[in-house]
Amino acid sequence: MPSPPAAPVRRSRAAGTGLALALLLVLAAFALPVLLDWETWSRASRSAHPWAAPPLHGFWEPKLVGPGTAPTLLVALLGWAWFPRFAASASWGRLLAVSYVLALAWMLSLALVDGPEGISRVLDHSSEYLPSAREVDDVPEMLRTYIDRIPYSHPDNWPTQAAGHPPLALLFFVGLVRVGLGGSLAAGLVVTVVGATTVVSVLALVRSLGAERLARDAAPFLVLSPAAVFMAVSADAVFAAVLAAGLALLARAAVSTGRAWLPWSVGAGLVLGSGVLLSYGMGLMGLVALAVLLAARSWRPLPVVVAAALVPVLLMALAGFAWWEAYPVLTERYWEGIAADRPAWYWMWGNLAALAVSAGPLVGAGLAHAARRARRSPDGRPDQRPEARPDTRIVALLVLGAVLAVLVADLSRMSKSEVERIWLPFIPFLTLAVALLPSGWRRWGLALQIVWAVLVQHLLYTSW
Incomplete structure (x- = not known):
């Protein structure tokens, strides 16, 4: 009997290498600052907080159990033992509904390991949006003076989060305050409920x-x-949800026939343009947007999407906030501060370690495996193996877009530290690489991801 082809072994070997590298990167990022007495200023000086835990913005605070531990373990068991089979066979509508409910339960149960404070404490911090939102009583005036209040030199300068983002992020919380959801617990629940929609949008995008x-x-x-440890109650979860929704609309626009592509394109542009007004860095999601169009083999929506994306940006400029004027001012403040x-x-690779903590180490295996599968044959022709099929190409392009976005963000040096939450919008698209792993890897790899999340939540105070 002929021996089986060696390719699957090599692919598994690539995945194993990727997993090992991800784990070594995380270990080095945590251990070397302690062993070599490096000062990384991830949260504060280690002399001020000896249990600081770079590359994360937080510190070590192990806890055996918390109020959310039992629900977390229940969701974890259900998700590992039952959900993969359900996801493989359920109707599409049921899959989306259950995915949303389970994602929300996962986020909330992990946050509640720290009790209700796990949902409320972050948003009530003086550097966050919510305290600033409670003080806003004149939105037009806020927009007109927004850029003036970014520099440290202004006597009434914005706190860190409001200064570091365009005003739509703050306006989201102003809206919550105006409708009676301005308490930290209520706002945290809203953020988590919105953030959980990210999964639905990404699944819909890939299917489209x-x-x-x-x-x-x-x-x-x-x-x-x-x-999920960082998604719950982090405003960046809202950013991730908005961008994922915009990209899902873009995918629909790219594959629609007849006249349907036009309204989908307008909707995608409006949502993606709003995403740029939530976070300066979300312009990098344009790389994922290009990957969507490449995967769909259609550039028809692009002009309409770009034109529609400019609408919210220009309307905000007419109201007093010009994105292109604000960004240079933010850059000056950024380099005047702890950055x-x-x-x-340290942070050029420490950021990647923080990303591995947030995304989970199996994503490293998925990326290495995807890179291996994308390799062309030695004679330069496209790979003709059975797994080199159109759906694999689609996912590989989306993953590549996210990888490029992360690399640009890292090389810009505008994301030194705190990327475990700042890069949350990129993580779902990086996670898609795991779907390319062999089925055996996925089975135990899901367990690894679950255990990793539980350990991060129980060992660390993540500041988010």
Whole structure:
């Protein structure tokens, strides 16, 4: 009998290498600052807080159990033992509904390991949006003076989060305050409920592009991602949800026939343009948007999407906030603050370690495996192996877009530290790489991701 082809072994070997590298990167990022007495200024000086835990913005605070531990373990068991089979066979509508409910339960149960404070404490911090939102009583005036209040030199300068983002992020919380949801617990619940929609949008996007099989394979990893530790009550979860929704609309626009593509394109542009007004860095999601169009093999929506995306940006400029004027001012403030003390030689790779903590180490295996599968044959022709099929190409392009966005963000040095939450919008698209792993890897790999999330939540105070 002929021996089986060696390719699957090599692919598994690539995945194993990727997993090992991700784990070594995380270990080095945590251990070397302690062993070599490096000052990374991830949260504060280690002399001020000896249990600081770079590369994360937080510190070590192990806890055996908390109020949310039992629900977390219940969701984890249900998600590992039952959900993959359900995701493979359920109707599409039921899969989306259950994915949303399970993702929300996962986020809330992990946050509640720290009790109700796990949901409320972050948003009530003086550097966050909510305290600033409660003080806003004149929105037009706020917009007219927004840029003036970014520099440290202004006597009434914005706190960190409001200064570091365009005003739509703050306006979201102003809206919550105006409708009676301005308490930290209520606002935290709203943020978590919105953030959980990210999974639904990403699944819908992948299916629209024609890769339903891989969307189903990816669903358990998107739902039970370790990023849930940082998604719950982080405003960046809202940013992730908005951008994912915009990209899902873009996918529909790209594959629609007849005249339907036009309204989908307008909707995608409006949502994606609003995303840029939530966070300066979300312009990098344009790389994922290009990947969506490449995967769909259609550039028809692009002009309409770009024109529609400019609408919210220009309307905000007419109201007093010009994105292109604000960004240079923010850059000056950024380098006047703690960013100047954070050593680039550590954070250029420490950021990637923080990303691995948030996304989970199996994503490293998925990325390495995807890179291996994308390799062309030695004679330069496209790979003709059975797995080199259209749905694989679609997912690989989406993953590549997210990888490029992360690399640009890292090289810009505008994201030194705190990327475990800042890069949350990129993580679902990186996680899609896990769907390309062999089925055996996915089974135990899902358990690894779940255990990783539980350990991060129980060992660390993550500041988010």
